[in-house]
Amino acid sequence: MKALMFGWEFPPHILGGLGTASYGLTKGMAVQGDMDIVFVMPKPWGDEDQSFLKIIGANNTPIVWKEADWNAVKERFEKYMNPQEFYNLRDNIYADFSYKNTNEFGCVDFSGRYPDNLLEEINNYSIVAGVIARTYRFDIIHSHDWLTYPAGMHAKSITGKPLVLHVHATDFDRSRGNVNPQVYGIERDGMNNADHIICVSELTRRTVIDKYGQDPQKVTTVHNAVEPLSQEIQAIVPRKRKDKIVTFLGRITMQKGPEYFVETAARVLQRSKNVRFVMAGSGDMMNKMILLAAKRGISDHFHFTGFLKGKQVYEMLKSSDVYVMPSVSEPFGISPLEAMQCGVPTIISKQSGCAEILFRAIKTDYWDVEAMADAIYSICTYPAMAEFLQKEGKAEVDEIKWEYAGQKVRDIYNRLCGF
Amino acid sequence: MKTICLYFQIHQPFRLKRYRFSNIGYDHYYYDDFANEDIMQRIAERSFVPANRLMLDIINEHKGKFKVAFSISGTALEQLEVYSPEVIDGFKELAKTGCVEFLAETYSHSLASLADPVEFELQVKAHSKKVESLFGQKPKVFRNTELIYSDEIAGIVDKLGFRGVLTEGAKHILGWKSPNYLYQSATNPKLRILLRNSRFSNDISYRFAEYGWKEYPLTADKFIGWIAQTPENEQLINLFMNYEVLGNLHNRSTGIFDFFKALPSFAAKNQISFSTPSDVLNTLKPVDSITVTDPISWSGEESDTTAWLGNSLQQECLRELYKISERVRMTESRRIKQDWSYLQTSDHFFYMSTKILGDGPSPFSPYPSPYEAFNNYMNIISDFTERVFAEYPSSIENEELNGLLKTIHSQAEEIEKLQDEVKKLKARKIKQGEPGSK
Numbered sequence: 143m144k145a146l147m148f149g150w151e152f153p154p155h156i157l158g159g160l161g162t163a164s165y166g167l168t169k170g171m172a173v174q175g176d177m178d179i180v181f182v183m184p185k186p187w188g189d190e191d192q193s194f195l196k197i198i199g200a201n202n203t204p205i206v207w208k209e210a211d212w213n214a215v216k217e218r219f220e221k222y223m224n225p226q227e228f229y230n231l232r233d234n235i236y237a238d239f240s241y242k243n244t245n246e247f248g249c250v251d252f253s254g255r256y257p258d259n260l261l262e263e264i265n266n267y268s269i270v271a272g273v274i275a276r277t278y279r280f281d282i283i284h285s286h287d288w289l290t291y292p293a294g295m296h297a298k299s300i301t302g303k304p305l306v307l308h309v310h311a312t313d314f315d316r317s318r319g320n321v322n323p324q325v326y327g328i329e330r331d332g333m334n335n336a337d338h339i340i341c342v343s344e345l346t347r348r349t350v351i352d353k354y355g356q357d358p359q360k361v362t363t364v365h366n367a368v369e370p371l372s373q374e375i376q377a378i379v380p381r382k383r384k385d386k387i388v389t390f391l392g393r394i395t396m397q398k399g400p401e402y403f404v405e406t407a408a409r410v411l412q413r414s415k416n417v418r419f420v421m422a423g424s425g426d427m428m429n430k431m432i433l434l435a436a437k438r439g440i441s442d443h444f445h446f447t448g449f450l451k452g453k454q455v456y457e458m459l460k461s462s463d464v465y466v467m468p469s470v471s472e473p474f475g476i477s478p479l480e481a482m483q484c485g486v487p488t489i490i491s492k493q494s495g496c497a498e499i500l501f502r503a504i505k506t507d508y509w510d511v512e513a514m515a516d517a518i519y520s521i522c523t524y525p526a527m528a529e530f531l532q533k534e535g536k537a538e539v540d541e542i543k544w545e546y547a548g549q550k551v552r553d554i555y556n557r558l559c560g561f
Numbered sequence: 562m563k564t565i566c567l568y569f570q571i572h573q574p575f576r577l578k579r580y581r582f583s584n585i586g587y588d589h590y591y592y593d594d595f596a597n598e599d600i601m602q603r604i605a606e607r608s609f610v611p612a613n614r615l616m617l618d619i620i621n622e623h624k625g626k627f628k629v630a631f632s633i634s635g636t637a638l639e640q641l642e643v644y645s646p647e648v649i650d651g652f653k654e655l656a657k658t659g660c661v662e663f664l665a666e667t668y669s670h671s672l673a674s675l676a677d678p679v680e681f682e683l684q685v686k687a688h689s690k691k692v693e694s695l696f697g698q699k700p701k702v703f704r705n706t707e708l709i710y711s712d713e714i715a716g717i718v719d720k721l722g723f724r725g726v727l728t729e730g731a732k733h734i735l736g737w738k739s740p741n742y743l744y745q746s747a748t749n750p751k752l753r754i755l756l757r758n759s760r761f762s763n764d765i766s767y768r769f770a771e772y773g774w775k776e777y778p779l780t781a782d783k784f785i786g787w788i789a790q791t792p793e794n795e796q797l798i799n800l801f802m803n804y805e806v807l808g809n810l811h812n813r814s815t816g817i818f819d820f821f822k823a824l825p826s827f828a829a830k831n832q833i834s835f836s837t838p839s840d841v842l843n844t845l846k847p848v849d850s851i852t853v854t855d856p857i858s859w860s861g862e863e864s865d866t867t868a869w870l871g872n873s874l875q876q877e878c879l880r881e882l883y884k885i886s887e888r889v890r891m892t893e894s895r896r897i898k899q900d901w902s903y904l905q906t907s908d909h910f911f912y913m914s915t916k917i918l919g920d921g922p923s924p925f926s927p928y929p930s931p932y933e934a935f936n937n938y939m940n941i942i943s944d945f946t947e948r949v950f951a952e953y954p955s956s957i958e959n960e961e962l963n964g965l966l967k968t969i970h971s972q973a974e975e976i977e978k979l980q981d982e983v984k985k986l987k988a989r990k991i992k993q994g995e996p997g998s999k
Contacts, residue, residue, distance in 0.1 A: 413583060501915075504932045512581055513933075519582040520936040523943075526877030527935060534915075 143555055144178045144280040145171075146297060148271065148290035150254075152197065154452075155187050157255065158393075159476050160310050163342070164286055166369050167308075167551065168195050170544025174552055180278055182293070184267060185254030188221035198223065200270040204232045204248035205239045218247065227277075234276035239269060260289070261324065268292040275300045282555050284308060288325060291332025304337040304558040306551075311342075311473040312349050318396055318470060330354050337558055340364050340551065342474040343495025364551055365499050367544040368479040375453070380460035386417045386522040389462040389486075391455065391477055392469075394425030399468040399491065399508045404431055406466070408438040409515035410522075417443065417522055422458050424449040459484045463528070464521050468508045469494050478503060482539040487521045487531035489514060499542060502535040563788065563796050564836045564844075565828065566755060568704070568727065569804035571609070572634040572670045573601055574908035576927050580937050585944045591900065596927060598644050605645035608808035613651030615807070615818055619825055620660045627825045628660045628835040631804070632704050635668035635688050636906055638695065649695065656696040662837035665689050665700035665723065671905035672869055674705055674714045675856060676883045679890075681714075684902075685721055702727065702838040706907050708757065708801070708859040709866060712748040712852060719749040725842045727801060730756035731857040731864035738849065741795035745847040753842050754851055757801040757859060761788065766802040770815040778816070781823035789831040797841060801859070861916075869910040874935045878910060881942050885949050887959045891966055892952045900945055909938050 147168070151161030164181070171177045172194035179195040186199040202222050204210075210232070216225045232248070244250055250266045257263065271293035275283075284306045285294030291307060298305040312329060313321040333339055333354050339361045341347040347363045350356050388410075390403045400421065407419040421431060421444070428446065435444040450458055459465065465481035465488045472494035479496060481488050482503065490497050491508035504521075506513040521528045555561075578593040619627045631652065633641075641648045655661045667673055668688040673681040685703070693699045703723040705714060710728035718726050730740030740756035764784065768774045776783070788798050803810065811817040825835065836844070860868045870876055882904065889901045912926040912934035928934040953962055 409583065413585075505930065512583075515583075516581045516936050516940070517932070520932075520939060523582070524877065524935075524939050526873050527932070527939075530873045531932075 143176060143282070143552070143559070143561075144278075145180070145282050145284050145555065146275065146278060146280040146303075147179055147181045147195075147284045147286065148267075148293045148297075149181055149183050149286040150289045152181065152183050152186070152190050154189060155254075159474070160287055162369075162476055163310060163366050163474075165191075166367060166544040167548060169369070170367065170546075170548030171552060173545050173548065177552070178280075180274075180280065182271065182274055182290075183254070184252035184263065186222055196223075198227075198274060199252075200267050201249055201252040201254075202228070203270045203273050204228070204244075205235060205242065205250060205269055205273055206244045206248035207232060207235050208244075208246065208248040210247055215247070231273055231277050234273050236272055236276060242266070242269075264289050264292055264328070268296045271296045272300060281559050282306060284551075285332070286310060288313070288329045288332065291328055295332060295335045298335065305335065306554065306558070307332055307336040307339045309339060309341045309346055309350055309473070312346065312353070314349050314353055315346075315471045315473050316397060336360070338362065338554055340554065342366050344498050345471075345493070345495045346473045362550075362554060364547050364554075365495070365542075366474045366476055366479075367542045367547045368476060368483060368539060369544065370540075371456075371483050375456045378453070378456055378460050381457075382461065383418075384416070386463040387420060387461055388417060388464040388466060388518055388522075389420045389422060389458060389481075390466055390468070391422045391450070391458060391481075392467065394421065394423050394428045394431060396427065397470055397472070398425075399470045400425075400427055400431050401434060402468040402508055402511055402514070403466060404434045404438065404440075404444070405511045406468070406514040406518065407435070407444055408440050409511060410518050411440050411443055414519065414522065415443070417518070419444045420447060420458070420462070421445070422447040422450050422455075456480075456484065459486055462486050464489065464518055466514065466518070467491065467494060468514065470508050472496070479539050479542065482535040485532045485536050487528050488535060489517050489521075500535075500538065502531060502538040504531070562832055562834060563791070563798060564834045564841070565788065566630070566797060566799045566836050566838060566841050567628070568630040568632070568664070568799070568801045568838065569806075570632055570704075570802070571637050571804045573597070573604070573637045573640055574670065574906040575636055575640070575903040576600075577909065577937055577941060580940045580944075582936075582940050582943075585940055586947060589896075589944065589948060591941050591945075592903070593927070597640060601640045601644040604805060604809050605641070605648050607812065608805050609641075609645070609648045610651065611813070611818065612804060612807040613648065613655060615821060616655055616661075617651070617658070619822060620655070620658045623825045623829075625658075625660055626829065626835065628662070628837045628840065630662040630664055630702075630837045631655075632664040632666050633692070634666060634670040635684075635691055636670060636903060638691060653696060656698060660837075662702070662839055663692050663696050663698050663700055664727070664838065665692070665703045667706055667905075669902045669905045670706050670907055671902075672706060672709070672866075672879065672907050672910060673883075673905060674709060674717070675866065675870065676879055677886050678717055680883070680886050680905075681717060682721060683890075684905075685718075687902075701725075702755075702842070704728075707869075709856050710754075710853055710858075711856040712746065712854060714856070715746040715749045715752050715853075719746070719752045723752070725753035725755060725838055727755045727799070727838065728757070728853075729857050729859040729864050730759055730799070732759075733864070734851065734853055734857055739792075739795055740799065741791060741797050742848045743797060743841060743845040744849055744851045747850040747852040750850065753847055755797070755799050755838055755841060756851075757799050759859075761798060762800050762802050765800065765820075766806045766810065769806075769817060769820070770811045779820070781820050781827045784820075785824065785827040785831055785833065788828075788833060797845060868914050868916060869907050872913070872915050872931075874915075874931065875910050875913045878913065878935065878938055878942065881939070881946075885946055887963075888949050888952070891959075891962060892949065894952065897945075897949060897952070904938075904941065904945065909934070913938070 149164045153165045182198045184200045275297035283297045286308045287310045313325045392398045394400045465486045467490045474495040478488045478490050488503040492505045504517045576593045667684040702725040703718045704727040708728045740758045744754040746752040856866050857864050913931045
């Protein structure tokens with residue numbers, strides 16, 4: 143079984159959960175043995191792990207035929223792919239795109255991020271997809287998130303192969319309901335043209351069915367999983383303090399419900415003074431949160447770390463006594479699973495997709511700051527609770543594996559391809 | 562001749578209200594009165610009232626041939642007295658027929674037998690006293706919370722003067738033995754053991770209304786037929802179940818009331834009688850002894866105590882609760898003693914069970930998850946502990962405090978005694994003086 147996947151991010155250079163999920167899923171599917179995956183992304187860095195799939199950079203794919211010397215090609219693209227692939231791709235340019243702004247090899251530039259001209263980048267990505275789809279042979283097309291839906295649809299229209307969309311989030315999650323009509327249009331168009339839609343949670347599945355008008359039979363939930371912790375991360379020695387540390391970790395944006403975390407902290411601190419709250423991450427609501435903490439008079443026990451990356455994230459997690467994710471709307475939310483891997487008792491909102499598969503974590507409504515405060519107090523005060531969640535939580539999350547998720551995706555492939 | 566020993570359990574806990582950590586130290590009322598009243602009245606209306614009427618009808622119709630036993634927890638009795646006194650009246654009427662036996666248990670349907678023998682004894686005595694005051698019968702046979710039983714418990718029950726005890730016919734205890742005989746305790750041979758026949762009991766309490774069951778619908782005729790077909794020498798069939806089977810767990814439309822109504826006549830046709838546990842002890846001889854090292858109960862396939870004490874959360878709560886029992890017993894405050902009793906009810910522990918993996922809370926739980934059950938309970942215990950320790954300075958050790966209290970309490974008696982003596986001496990002196998004055 144050969145799959146052509148369109149993604150936007152891939153570790154180690156990632157901006158959000160999408161990259162982590164793409165990595166986990168493809169790695170989990172590689173275990174199946176007979177699975178070949180070509181993964182297209184806008185702009186690879188060259189240090190991605192290609193041991194279990196082949197990565198094609200959209201910015202390394204020519205869309206305008208230009209004379210290219212082998213040595214120049216080798217020098218430029220060796221880091222990313224076999225130089226021969228460049229020529230194979232070049233042989234499949236299917237229309238005249240010379241009006242596009244291309245470099246000396248005939249490739250378009252991509253930022254690989256989420257720039258202001260995102261819609262243009264999505265369009266270019268879809269042009270590139272046409273070349274790639276003509277170059278490689280595959281049985282199925284798999285598009286991760288709305289940025290790559292047009293590319294998937296394009297590949298389908300050329301080859302007639304079945305298209306699977308993987309919904310990691312919808313615009314309803316990102317905007318708390320105030321959707322951007324252009325984004326919604328792209329999402330809905332993609333879904334209408336897909337042969338099957340995979341959602342990362344039942345919550346997202348409901349949104350896809352209710353808000354995008356999709357046939358429930360065409361929509362399946364495959365919950366995300368989590369990669370086992372690496373040796374390096376396991377070796378991190380937690381820095382434990384006298385005070386209990388309660389951590390919020392993620393982008394400080396509307397979707398993540400940071401204000402509820404501050405309000406909860408204010409409630410807990412009214413009673414216990416040996417608890418400290420940490421808001422790790424950055425985002426457009428950070429300054430507002432600093433003000434709110436000051437207004438509640440808890441700034442002496444409420445700390446902001448700014449953006450954390452890589453190992454820092456795990457150092458923070460491991461030093462925590464409680465992890466809280468009060469997201470207002472979270473399609474899945476992989477970070478509570480990471481916290482539980484580190485043995486940190488975890489509180490999540492019922493409005494997160496991961497709540498559907500986590501039973502050794504405390505769940506509250508995101509707006510129920512009383513309940514959240516009570517749960518934090520309980521973990522900090524009653525050792526039995528902390529120990530139970532620590533031990534049982536880790537055991538639970540260790541059984542949530544990408545292999546299982548990969549197998550579910552594979553079953554969908556098999557069904558669509560008639561195997 | 563075979564006999565059926567039919568016994569019904571009646572229990573309701575005092576459910577706790579949502580108690581946040583911010584309430585600790587400020588709010589000392591712990592109960593969800595609205596829920597308790599609502600649930601008790603609903604069950605009484607659907608189940609207890611019509612079931613009592615049915616039992617009375619059957620007894621009157623069969624003129625002493627039909628007998629039945631009840632065990633009603635102290636917390637249930639209290640709630641019935643307040644919320645549905647007509648149920649208490651019904652039981653009083655049943656008690657007058659002479660065909661009904663009331664059994665002893667712990668007052669608050671507690672797990673004290675597993676944690677605190679002293680408390681256990683006190684609760685059993687308190688319950689017996691309550692039953693006697695209401696129904697004029699002093700219980701002679703004991704059944705523990707959820708039929709929890711072990712050799713250790715047998716020792717205490719025997720010491721308390723009970724002749725028999727009811728428990729589960731747990732497969733891992735019985736092995737090849739049949740529950741359809743009377744047994745005795747291996748460690749306390751005077752104590753007789755009645756074992757629940759789980760198959761026949763569950764046929765009624767669980768499978769009766771199950772459409773998918775191959776024996777559906779279960780009729781009294783068929784059911785008595787099965788009992789009649791048990792081996793000739795097996796003479797005792799113990800049917801132990803929740804009274805709520807009638808009308809609440811199976812609603813009236815399933816025909817459960819008619820099933821019970823029809824039982825005695827079919828039993829009579831097959832020469833099967835009905836007995837109370839005490840009748841059984843008077844007529845049958847034990848065939849063998851039973852050893853139970855680890856506690857058993859009537860819960861689940863495993864018949865053990867993991868539904869209440871299976872995880873570390875439950876174990877911690879039990880430890881925290883009984884850590885203060887000595888102190889509580891020293892207090893004079895009636896409020897504290899009452900809360901202490903209500904907080905021991907096993908249901909609070911059952912709500913914290915994580916045995917069923919998945920999101921669902923324990924059945925009948927008022928909490929959305931086991932964690933909330935734990936948080937709520939521990940918050941209340943924190944407040945309660947503070948109150949208990951506020952009674953006397955916490956710097957004094959229990960033993961010393963006990964000594965001091967004894968001195969204080971006995972002081973009054975001591976003074977009275979001395980005053981009496983003074984009076985006597987004075988009187989004698991006057992008497993002695995009298996002859997002299999003559």
